[in-house]
Amino acid sequence: MDKLFAPQAVVLVGVSRRIGVGAYNGLEMLLRYGYQGRVYVVHPQADEILGHKVYPRVEDLPEIPDLAVIAVGRDLVLSVVEECLAKGIRWLVIITQGFADADTQGRQLQAKLVAAARQHQAHIIGPNTMGVLNAHAHFTTAFVDLICPAAPPPVALVAQSGAPQVGAESFTGPLGKAVDLGNAADVGFPEVLDYLEQDPQTQVIALHIEGLSQGRRFLNTAARVNRRKPIVILKTGVSVAGAQAALSHTGSLVGQDQVFTAACRRAGLTRVHSAQDLQDTILAFRKLPPMRGPRVGIATPSGALGIIALDALSREGLQPGPLPERIVREVEPQGPYWHALHNPVDLWPIGMLTGDFLKIAGQTLAAFLEDNHIDGVLCMLPAIGSPLHSNILATPEFFANLRLDRHQKPVTVALYGDARETVRNSLGQVPGVACYFSVEQAVHALGQLHRYHQAVSRPPESWPEPAPANPGHPPAAAIVLGQAALDFLAGHGLPTAAGRLTHSPAEAAEAAAALGFPVVLKVISPDYLHKADQGGVVLNLQDEAALRAAFQRLQPLLKAAAPGAAAGLLVQKQLSGRELLLGLKQDPAFGPIIICGFGGTYTELWQDTAQTLAPITLAQAHDLLASLRSYPLLTGYRGEPQVDLEAICQAMVNLAEVGLAYPHLQELDLNPLIATPQGCWAVDARLVWR
């Protein structure tokens, strides 16, 4: 991929003869960006553009360029690509729009481009892209005039748009490298992440993701890379990827965005929800050492800002650390007699009294940095431009004196006042300090570092691709219900309530005798998907007479319903306990997802579910259960006994394996799973095969 990011020679096909304002001339932009490699231009008519000799066809070029940048009209792109491939060019950036981003014809054209490239082991970036940017090599394929930063930062962006390159100030901050994958027809996130993992010029990676196809491949790569180089993700399209109409609880309860969130959490990836957050988080990762715990030392020139900091800490899952003894000993005695110190340390009354605010701030920060009970430091600092306050403006020397390199704790600064830009710029190159313009942002930065540290402290994981589709499945029926569904699950290690599908009162009575009363009787038919609501369930039948009476009541429902192979009246052992929902769902990007939640009649009301990717361990199953709001019901709510958590967790582990084994099993509900102190059993299930 070096040929893409730092080509020795590049050919531009589709450069305008116009230059200047409004020309969007890629050659002009490349030259202005300072590229020093060899540039060839192909144009059918022109002789020369911007002093560069123009070749009529790609085949006429005197060498094989590392990269072709193609910006002709969409109808010409395929023939240009074929020319380039014939010439031996293996990297193609296709700027042109109007492919899968436009209409059916565009989608077909795009498929042809990809097929052609793959035949030649060549790679396409795009189409519908601004292409690549490498500030280290002064290289860009943009049709917009970008400014190459003098000192490119070790930050790389992989996006599905050019806007974050043009608007780097609004998205990531300055960029060292970037690629716009556009429609991502060929090269996608995993390939670029593989490259960036090894790239010595990159330390932090930003991703702008609109959609993913091979979610597990992405996740395996990203989880690995993230442990070496933090990955920060802005995922968009949240509002259009809600839960779709589905045939099961599971299908309707969990939308694609929740799955993406679950995937990021599982892989330890940092997900942000706004462009500002993206930028703030990248700055923290770029400049600060790890935050190894939640305890923050806070120095503030204003009690009010200290309160704002405490609010923000609480939102971030952080906490004020204990006040270091050294502050009580050295700092407090310098203040007014009535001024007792706490954390946050209010510096102002002491600074006013001593006349040396920065000295007090420095002593306080030093005490926090050296204290073992503090994991990170937050400092609010006034930045007032007036010469009358030059003595309270923090300088690079102020932080150099703190010897931050020795302490390896993150320090974030919230600057306020008219000179905040000036001070931030002056501190920009000071290692170990990151400046923000609000308390909330400075605290959030510490929160992001803390969550990242927790995530990468867990053992690494990877997620296998599901088994290939098994020709033995799907079974005949697209929807499998009742005993047939329970039998399938029982065959895969899931605990199910004992029961038998019956077709006559006598058969039912015999089944009940074998199972032992009390029993329940249920109509099993695709016409009775919501059988409890449809009057198709009779609970708590105590003896044969009651069972026979119930059979007579339910039989007409079954007769009126559409006939089905597995239809009948199910006699089942009556169980009572806590009702859970377990489920599976095949996510279009991430494959099998396992869900647990509050089950039974009120599943949809409370929507209390948690989800993650299959497979899972017993410990992960327990973490998932414990994240439910209704988890206290399982552990002995208001004096009741705790249910058999291990049995539930084992059922979840086994269910996740089912998801991996049967990629055609689109949705699966096990609702309710009845949990008691003695075990758990599914009493109803539904399978939806694709």
Added chain:
Amino acid sequence: MDKLFAPQAVVLVGVSRRIGVGAYNGLEMLLRYGYQGRVYVVHPQADEILGHKVYPRVEDLPEIPDLAVIAVGRDLVLSVVEECLAKGIRWLVIITQGFADADTQGRQLQAKLVAAARQHQAHIIGPNTMGVLNAHAHFTTAFVDLICPAAPPPVALVAQSGAPQVGAESFTGPLGKAVDLGNAADVGFPEVLDYLEQDPQTQVIALHIEGLSQGRRFLNTAARVNRRKPIVILKTGVSVAGAQAALSHTGSLVGQDQVFTAACRRAGLTRVHSAQDLQDTILAFRKLPPMRGPRVGIATPSGALGIIALDALSREGLQPGPLPERIVREVEPQGPYWHALHNPVDLWPIGMLTGDFLKIAGQTLAAFLEDNHIDGVLCMLPAIGSPLHSNILATPEFFANLRLDRHQKPVTVALYGDARETVRNSLGQVPGVACYFSVEQAVHALGQLHRYHQAVSRPPESWPEPAPANPGHPPAAAIVLGQAALDFLAGHGLPTAAGRLTHSPAEAAEAAAALGFPVVLKVISPDYLHKADQGGVVLNLQDEAALRAAFQRLQPLLKAAAPGAAAGLLVQKQLSGRELLLGLKQDPAFGPIIICGFGGTYTELWQDTAQTLAPITLAQAHDLLASLRSYPLLTGYRGEPQVDLEAICQAMVNLAEVGLAYPHLQELDLNPLIATPQGCWAVDARLVWR
């Protein structure tokens, strides 16, 4: 209050003889700020400071200044205040720290200051304050060197800290007027709001609130002022004001911050949760006309930004409006044949083809502005500093041509690119347009305008102060339970289950016969606050034998418990239906609060509650109920009949009146209230009298 904000003459007591760096000399700051009024300085030793004659005592001044600014050590403040009051000065700004912000002695000193001032009908700002700022009059009492803006904006700030004045760029943006209430010992938010309501130089008001005492007085004033001049509130101290340990569900379920949120919602006040949001929201109110509906027209040069906009719209409760016919007719045909337009309108392919991006953007915005199905407009605009892109930089003329004044719809612009500051500055004076640096902020601004418009479209309300404490209450017992509690409620129009407190099996049998079986039997004793968990309740007693047996079981529990006036075994009609919680609580700031929620055994598990200030109307009661997650249970969940909503709402209205009538009723639970299609009845209650 004009004497405070724009004094003709002011005396400074406690000015340092030092000037310059680190002196924090209030006189120096005032002169640098450009104040043109008469300034007197009182100092025991100096003859002259900064060319101003110094008076040894306040009484020596040749006139009575409008305002005194006091910055002497805390132990001298009271005597200086007395001097000022004796002189006839009626406005005092007390800068000095170390009062209620410090220790017990400070609190006592502060009380003395207030008493002295009130005796003279004088007013104190502070203590522990930076005081006032009035850029229109070039007046400040700050000990920090602030810069007076050339064109003060119509924005006023009332804060409990000086930091937002020093850091206006980080909090509100530029300020026309500001006051730091400090400890707010005397003058508080309502007095300043009354002044700002009438102040022609103020159109938007920002409040920084740490704590409030007289919440209803504040709310009545703020709700009234907010209808003329939008009020934006940054309330801090959220993390320290969680729900306290309490004796009832209601007490423990609703914390002070939730009450503040409920109060703001009720009064239609805009609450923000970060300094950035404060600033963004003020800008919107300052510059934009009302947003009368949720439908947004979106123009974007990038599909990716359009998706980000849709995500943000969805978070804000806004939606993309329909694509105006005029855009289909005039704009779409100018683009490539494969480029079909939707809202968001992707401008770039058309701009590239026509070479005139701004013309296309202008046509699109004009079409949105004139379309009756669009309530507000969002435009993403590249701001690239390169001269090659000067033709796509939006100018004031671009917006002037749109004749925004004719359409009266808000337009927010999200600028991205290296020239975003330049473009924002150039558009700063264009009315009807507000510029932000991210899509999320630009959309949030529209969301804030929309919510404000909805809020002030509701009829105005006011909130009476609770009745004065009635000497007839509290009753003897601090905690009132069981039938005694139900009787109290029944006496105030609340529906309660029929029941009788009994002390013998015979008495119980007689009660049950009168009520009709089935009945329940409950231990009533302060030792059985959680009687259901403590085995003190027997449900569903079908006949006298069962009742007598239950009585024998429960009687020992009662005997072992502490004796109490209202103790006994309660026989109650057995009811079944949906279980709700209704409650009351006296908030320290806002007085009686009414709560409704999911009730019964799982109240604490789901914590599904909603709360607002008493009193309420039937319609407000219904809105509160409808905001519960469990509301569908009341309206006919899964085919069940709807319960009697009106009876519940009427009970809530009556309960709210109880809260207003009995300020000593600290907490009250009515849990469960059982609701059926035929009505609702409280079957258990608890009253906690202060």
